[in-house]
Amino acid sequence: MNSEERLYHLAKEIDARVAAVEHAAKTGESLPLVLDIGANLGTVAVDGLGGLVSVDLDQNAVAAQTGASLAGHVLRAITNAESATATRRKNMLDDAARETR
């Protein structure tokens, strides 16, 4: 393999790696994430960037809660979901970069 061919293959490798990382970044930002709220109170859904999309509450379970306890569960679920999306994005990018090596 002469030097031109080596350069060609190297450029192809770099292109593939960049494309894989870009694809992982787009996928990570577009995939929503749904997490359960504690005490079976329902679910929270966030978009791929961690923005809150919806809070679905089980009305029967909510009836047994106080406002403070429900707020605590929901807040924890929201912050967990936000951090989970950040972790997922990072893992997806790391995996994409690792696979093309």
Add this chain to the structure above:
Amino acid sequence: MIGWHYEHLADQTAVCPSMLIPDLVRTPEHDLSVHQHLHHRLRCTEPLTRTRDPVANLGLITVGDTAEQLRLGAPLPAGPCLRDHRDLRRSLPVPLAPRHCRSKVHAGHVLSFSAEPGVGESVCTPSWRHHDRTTPRPAASTAASRRNRRAAGGRTPHRALSRPADHRDRDRPGKLLDLRIDDRALHGAHVQKLGLSIVEAVRAARTAAHASALPHLNDLFGKQPPPSPTTTPADDESFEELDFLTDDKPEAGGGRW
């Protein structure tokens, strides 16, 4: 009141703790309130007051109504009451260096600075409460202070120190700190739209945080706000509106003809 913390953006912002006051957004229809952490916010809710620490005999600046306190190892300069962070920075006897900052400072922490230029240090006294101004303040040479000083000495500033207000900051200003739901919201017809109300309240809090934080942050970093899209200026007449018949010149001596 809720607990709160903040992340430093730059060393000069370390002395503007009034920006830590969490914003409170209420949704009047839904008995909800959301506290949004505004770590970019630079707003003084009251004129800064200056007193003297009787224990350490240091000048003391109390900032905001959730008072973090800045102790200065030199007499504070005379002058009018400090009204914003720029006044505060101008009044400092020593320039602030990044090592004066802690990556996170909680309520009751105190930043102190020695009198010699460049010998500033960060002292953490977690036992202080931000509304308790009657507690005797420990001298800066206690064992805990020395330990904290050592711990803070090797700490690098937060990554956000040099980060401009990019789009991610606009998308995610601050951190959601507290959510309160009134007991009345759990009963009756309210509960059916409670989830939607929470989403609306969180979005409203973030929008408010963004709206209030970005101009201050741009100002802090000397960054010009993006030009707003304006309508076509008046002198750019369209081709159809141009008057080719009359001989009026726009200005006598305009020099274009």
